[in-house]
Amino acid sequence: MEQIPSEAEFGILTVLWRRGPSTVREVHEELGKDTGYTSTLKQMQVMHEKGFLRRSEDARSHVYEAAVEQDTANAQFAGALLHRVFEGSARNLVLGALAAEFASDEELDEVRRILEECEKRKKAK
Numbered sequence: 001m002e003q004i005p006s007e008a009e010f011g012i013l014t015v016l017w018r019r020g021p022s023t024v025r026e027v028h029e030e031l032g033k034d035t036g037y038t039s040t041l042k043q044m045q046v047m048h049e050k051g052f053l054r055r056s057e058d059a060r061s062h063v064y065e066a067a068v069e070q071d072t073a074n075a076q077f078a079g080a081l082l083h084r085v086f087e088g089s090a091r092n093l094v095l096g097a098l099a100a101e102f103a104s105d106e107e108l109d110e111v112r113r114i115l116e117e118c119e120k121r122k123k124a125k
Contacts, residue, residue: 004080005073009047012040013066013073021056021065 005013015030016022022030028040044064047053056063078093086092094111103111 003050003052004076005047005052005068008043009052010073010077012044012047013052013068013070016053016064016066017070021063023061023063025061027064 011031012027015027019026019030024041024044025037027044028037031040033040044053048055048064052067053064054067056065082088082090082093086096098111
């Protein structure tokens with residue numbers, strides 16, 4: 001996947017990552033947006049064309065599922081955000097994220113683990 005999902009596309013992907021394979025109606029209801037069902041349908045059809053979603057046409061209603069792993073999409077989105085908003089500074093991205101929201105102990109442990117992995121990869125080069 002070369003493209004990065006838009007904010008609206010991320011919303012749909014998030015529903016599908018959480019629910020698993022779902023119909024357009026189920027996704028639309030989960031999103032709880034003021035937009036109409038046909039807007040959600042069109043968005044999901046476009047996402048299918050882009051390769052973000054897979055569609056099963058076995059049932060009467062098409063069933064969609066995410067065609068991209070959540071970790072992959074998150075990494076791509078973070079990379080784009082890093083360059084677009086934080087001028088390529090990973091430090092500013094991480095500090096901004098941690099300052100904006102309270103991080104749980106589990107999240108901080110995960111950040112430490114990832115930092116340790118980054119340091120090991122850097123030393124291995």
